[in-house]
Amino acid sequence: MKLYLKIWRQTNADSNGSFQNYEIDEITPDMSFLEMMDVLNEKLIIEGVDPVAFDHDCREGICGSCSLFINGRAHGPDTGITTCQLHMRKFQDGDSIVIEPFRASSFPVIKDLVVDRTSFDRIQHAGGYISINTSGNTQDANTIPIRKEDADNAFDAATCIGCGACVATCKNASAMLFVSAKVSQFSYLPQGQVEAKDRVLNMVKQMDEEGFGNCTNTGACEVECPKGISIKNIARMNKEFLKAKL
Ligand code: FES
Structure with missing residues (x-):
């Protein structure tokens, strides 16, 4: 060719x-x-x-x-x-x-074609950690019952590889799909509940400070995402954010 x-x-x-x-x-x-x-x-x-x-x-x-x-x-x-x-x-x-x-x-x-995507790293850092009790014997993961649907949704959100295609595709350069995937992967699981409030507030704050635009529901991010991350995660993040604010 x-x-x-x-x-x-x-x-x-x-x-x-x-x-x-x-x-x-x-x-x-x-x-x-x-x-x-x-x-x-x-x-x-x-x-x-x-x-x-x-x-x-x-x-x-x-x-x-x-x-x-x-x-x-x-x-x-x-x-x-x-x-x-x-x-x-x-x-x-x-x-x-x-x-x-x-x-x-x-x-x-x-x-040339290399861009600085450390803004994504800073958003993830702002999300912090999850509390896990590591004293004594290692806890068997299966001792915490999790609904199959929640486990599947958390796993789907966790497949986000943070490439930034959502931002590059969005006319507003919004990072809502990326951030919502990172919020959702924990919010579906009991392990993610302890720091849930701080996580969503801090991640959204950092996202805004980095200068990303807002979401206007065009859905282009979902179409171009190589991992098929659903924009339903954005609705979930908005719900988590409102809950944390109230
Ligand atoms: S080089 Fe790793 S996803 Fe393309």
């Missing part, structure tokens, strides 16, 4: 970026999108050009590091996957592909 790439290049956080055009050949449909980027970077290095910086780690949809906006969509043209799980078979020979970083003022660009 021959491809025409239009990639956002930016030297550092303080410089103005711009799109640069690249042509790349000998890409096979079985390559992953990031392998295609590797091929491009090898070519650029041989030509003495600075390779394109992009985030990645596990390359199997687990860590949430990869974060590319491809042809106007977070994680590209497929659904339910991360950028590292996207394959070149989703494109045609001769295609033009526009590749940008996740854009949001709370995710400043560090270099």
Whole structure:
């Protein structure tokens, strides 16, 4: 496959970026999108050009590091996957592909396609801990009865990998889907009740301080989330927040 790439290049956080055009050949449909980027970077290095910086780690949809906006969509043209799980078979020979970083003022660009998502880390830190009695024998997890539906909902919320696709997709750059997933994964479980009030208040406060926008229920975040996190979690977080405030 021959491809025409239009990639956002930016030297550092303080410089103005711009799109640069690249042509790349000998890409096979079985390559992953990031392998295609590797091929491009090898070519650029041989030509003495600075390779394109992009985030990645596990390359199997687990860590949430990869974060590319491809042809106007977070994680590209497929659904339910991360950028590292996207394959070149989703494109045609001769295609033009526009590749940008996740854009949001709370995710400043560090270099090229790499953005600073430590705002998510600070929100999670604000959520604090859960109290567990660790004295004596280790407690068997099965001694605490939990409704199957609650356990499933908590697990579904916990599958959020914090990639930031929800923020990059939302017209308000809202982080409500991410934060609500982190609140919900504990709020469904008895272990999460002890610090429930402080957790939701502190996380929402930190989210606002980081400059994320509010939710206006467009639902784009749910559509583009690689893990299918439901916007029902946002309703749950709002309920938890109101309960804590009152
Ligand atoms: S590199 Fe880990 S999810 Fe893509």
